[in-house]
Amino acid sequence: MKSAEALSLGRARARLARSAPSPDSSLPILENFRTTAAAAGWFRRKALDRSAFHPEFLEEVEILRYRPARRCTLRLRFGGPADRCVYVKVCRPGRAERIARDLESLRALGPWPDLRVPPVLALVPEEGIVILGELAGAGLDERLAEVADPGREVVEAARAIARLHSLPLSCARTWTAADEMAVLRTRRPFLHGRVDLAREGVEEVYRRIAVGAALLDALPRAPLHRDLHPQQILLDGSSGGLVDFDEMAGGPAEIDLGNLLAHLDLYAVYLPAGAARIEEAARGLVAAYERRRALHLPALMIARAASLIRLACLYAAAPGLADLTPPLVTRAERLLAPAELS
Template sequence: MPWTVDLSPVDAALCAQDPDLPGLGAVLNAAPLAKTLGLGELRHSYLKYKPGTNCVAGLVPRDGSLGAWAAMTYPPVRWPDIRSRPKWNKKAQKAVYFDDAFTVFVPLALERRLPNARKLSAEKSRAELLHSLGLSHHTLKILRYKPGRRIVLRADGPKGSRAVLKLHARQADFDRAVAGAVYAETMGGPAVIATSPTDLAIATAWTQGHVLSPLSEPRDFVLAGAMLARHHAAGDPKNLPGLSAPKPHRTVRAISNLQPSLKARAQYLAERLPTLVADGMVAIHGDFSADQVVRETFGTVILDWDRAACGPAARDLGSALARLDFDEIGGPLTEDARRALIEGYAAVRPLPKGESIIAHRAHALFALAVEAFRDRRPDWDRHLGGVLDRVEQLCQTSQMPKAPSALPSLSSALDPEHVHAALGARPVEVALARLKPGRRALVRYDMPDGNVLLGKVRAKGIDLYAPRIQAKLRSAGLDGSDGVGVPPVAGTADSLALWLQQVVPGRSLGDMLDDPNCDCLNAMRGTGRALARLHLTPAQTERRWTHADELAVLEKALLEVGYKDILSLAKARLARLPPAPEVGLHRDFYFDQVLVGPDTVWLVDLDLYAQGDAAIDLGNFLAHLDELALRRGNDAGHFDALEDAFLSGYRLSAPLPDPRRIGSFRWISLARHIAIATRFPERRHTISAIGTLCRKKLSDGT
């Protein structure tokens, strides 16, 4: 069958240098070629190239259905044997041949080296496989397919995604995957649903949430680093295999095959890669990167422990940093993600030596040199050169990002055995929910009696103020009985330097703002009423927060970023405010501090509770709405309807302060976000808009 493909210049050059594989271009562009055959919309999932020998591509339907194909091309001398294989020609589903290109497309039903995957193509054998894994009546979607090696699928049931299913070609790979999955489960990872040694198949529980990418927010990388550190601190490596040594000579060969002109440089770099030192041996992931991390509502989960091993902690950190380096070449900047990952790790346990992390990072990045070719990036040649440039830079540096000190008790607070000793019961599950490196953390505990607790850890020791205030507020009437409350305090654990509160039923108001199906107006009215109830409750502390305190925080923030003119406007605005009655303030009140339940609005995180001007809480809440609108590319009035609902809810229970008074603290609070935005890449585009708005509003008195 005649064939033509549109080759990029770099692919055309590669094909020209390998005359023994005249069909190489067909496999490099197998997806568009398959479409002309009527095989559907396919995407590349795998590519393996041996110059002069063969090239194999794995192709997966874009909708994830089970119609996967492998495209393979061979030298002309082997073609008669390939063309006459009986199993590819006598079955109901046959291979498709391109004789002019010495290339064959083989359906999943005819897989040679991954025979168990053939069961997926027939309804009866697929049902038997699913039954053996406890997944009867589930449907399957292909996630990844490596012909002759492995296929990964998602099993969906009546209630949504249920499991990840992996079928392996080799016994050794299956055994290692099972060992890694069992280890991960003991560390709070996905449960192992079932294994089938006959089919070399393993099913593990599906993890809901979002997978990290270079575009994820830095705080997600902080939590990922902390979770990795927790594994390193608490994992037991004694039953895990040893770590295989890097093989830079293979990378040199692969680079030479693709770009002969780079052979000398690749060899030069391979010989100058830093020496790897086997220090700090722990249980490691073995292939750690951002796309192995899933952020859930209440925790962070690390997936795919197929290469779990006993090795140096620096290996996992170096692997993750290298992948971010790789993603940055021709892609988004990842400096903040790299720094956040290191900060999160250092908040739980001391970092390995900087030179050790850099060494592993350099080796891992060098191993990724030809990954852009395998991913079928059109500019894979430039990307390959960019990887070598960065490897050379790493070989010449010994600098690592500075990280804050670890939270001394966080590692123990994440260890079920330490928690058992402190609380008298071993939690069923432990998850790190929030982390501010070097400062504080929030840990979720699912207890065996069905209770769910949140523990708060601080770097400077256990916080006795917040639980005392929370208990007093509940005694004063904020116990949820009339639709407004603060969560019950569940005690303290001195040995873990944390205090605990019960989890209450409700959804974060911040999450609701992202859901078009939520009744946000009613939730906002309930939030306004809840804040009014807090302000009407007699103050339960002698601690005070004055206008001068508010101004001091703003001054520190704006002087760091050079916005002295806004600071001068804020000082003048506050100087004109007359005194006001003081109430019990939340002092950090915004939508993420509110949980909206079926019958109750809960106020959380009262660590800063103090007496002060009610307009401070009201202004702070409105400023956060303004910032969110600007961050999403809208104007500051985008949430006017929500603002009106919030203020009307407050007004139904308590008189509102003068609007100009609320406005004063609103724009002062928003001005603080200028400094905050400089620390988050995804917020930096708002700096100019915030500055302009604050100047206008602080000047005109609104």
């Protein structure tokens, strides 16, 4: 084995060992992707297009996202004549088919000059696997870090998101205010254990979100990404690519925008030196989106605050990141002030 190949295999094993405990009884097929050798063997055993995947040239397997007992997203890098990456999603039964169906229904409405979505390369439903192609471009998070004035980047991102929300696509799932509140209800206890947060203050934020969430159910439905954050938006200078449609559902566009803006708030908290530029980018994103589609701004504030609290809960017990929680809650409180919602 060449040293470069050994290094790639070592990196893949290390990443998988760190990220995916073995075994996952709900996702047993994940064992087939624990090493490059195992993954290459899986491709050889399947009746897939060998010219598309070239298992003999598989160089690297990397876990990008893993939710135990639910799903795992891996990036596989092929060298040789393929020289590309593919994305393998390992899911519970039925979910892979839904992801493939949603993406194929979405792509059937295109192409578009301002939006790109990944192609479905293969579906292995009996194993809960869908394989997706790669999209070109750098993540919005990378561009925000690299560019002094990201005005063009936020316009490119806003155009792609507005295009998605404008499509005449009926989603199999819907997402409502009740769903938003259910997520917060299960995570709220993470904030109650924080000595730097007053319990009554947390409860007041939750109460205001619950009262305002009714605004969301009164709004028109659109196809939602449902997990939109800067790393999911790939920019190539002319159009925005959106990836990871695992949670796609129908609902008010304000939920997608609120989640994206809350993640920009997170970046501003984490990178205080760049906070002013990130906050300006957030305002530019909303303005660019509104030039294409109308937004209900009070509902957007509610959705953004809900996402901020969700992020605050997520980081409340995260090693080395728990200090992010209080400023995220503070930002949610500011959004929910009566003057902001009027």
